[in-house]
Amino acid sequence: MIRYILITLAFGVVAGYLNNNFGNLVAGNFISDYLFNFSLMLLLFVMGLTFGMDKEALAKLRKTGLKILTVPFAVALGSILGGFIGGLILGVNVFASMAVSAGYGWYTLAGPLVGQLFGAEFGALGFTVNFLRELLTITTISLTVRIDKYAPIAFGGATTMDTTLPIIVRYCGSEMLITAFASGFTLSLIAPFTIATIATLR
Numbered sequence: 001m002i003r004y005i006l007i008t009l010a011f012g013v014v015a016g017y018l019n020n021n022f023g024n025l026v027a028g029n030f031i032s033d034y035l036f037n038f039s040l041m042l043l044l045f046v047m048g049l050t051f052g053m054d055k056e057a058l059a060k061l062r063k064t065g066l067k068i069l070t071v072p073f074a075v076a077l078g079s080i081l082g083g084f085i086g087g088l089i090l091g092v093n094v095f096a097s098m099a100v101s102a103g104y105g106w107y108t109l110a111g112p113l114v115g116q117l118f119g120a121e122f123g124a125l126g127f128t129v130n131f132l133r134e135l136l137t138i139t140t141i142s143l144t145v146r147i148d149k150y151a152p153i154a155f156g157g158a159t160t161m162d163t164t165l166p167i168i169v170r171y172c173g174s175e176m177l178i179t180a181f182a183s184g185f186t187l188s189l190i191a192p193f194t195i196a197t198i199a200t201l202r
Helices: 002-022 025-052 055-090 093-099 107-118 119-145 151-161 163-172 174-200
Strands: none
Touching: 025 119, 055 093, 055 151, 055 174, 093 107, 093 119, 107 119, 107 174, 119 151, 119 163, 151 163, 151 174, 163 174
């Protein structure tokens, strides 16, 4: 499964590069604005359909209730703490390092926002670190799921509500769909506020 994902991703990169250099800009805008959103909505529909058909998953959700929110907040705390420790080890601004980690994998947000608050260098770092978080979630899930079913969800951060959701369901089971989606959704909501709050602590 991982092999096919990486091959598909590689083909997508090559196709995008060829389109930007030799193709039609209108086609590129159509893909980014409409085709990507449509495919994502279709994917989420299929995931929801799978969950809805799983009676055990629905029963587990009713039993869990609001306890499901402990996952994203634990992930948020762990990410920020990891950023703090990483900043100390690397000898960089610990607040900037924590802000980078508080992107929770949402690289299109972390890059610009951290760059605005801490400078271009940390903005580039924010983009790179969070992009790698998403990529590593996909490429290492066959290993991390052996630790615990919640490990890939924690690793994926905010991306578990969309881009990494299908592969998490594939490896962790459909009963983890709502947990993964709720975690990613919550982290996406709090990410900009967490980054901004950390910036005020400098």
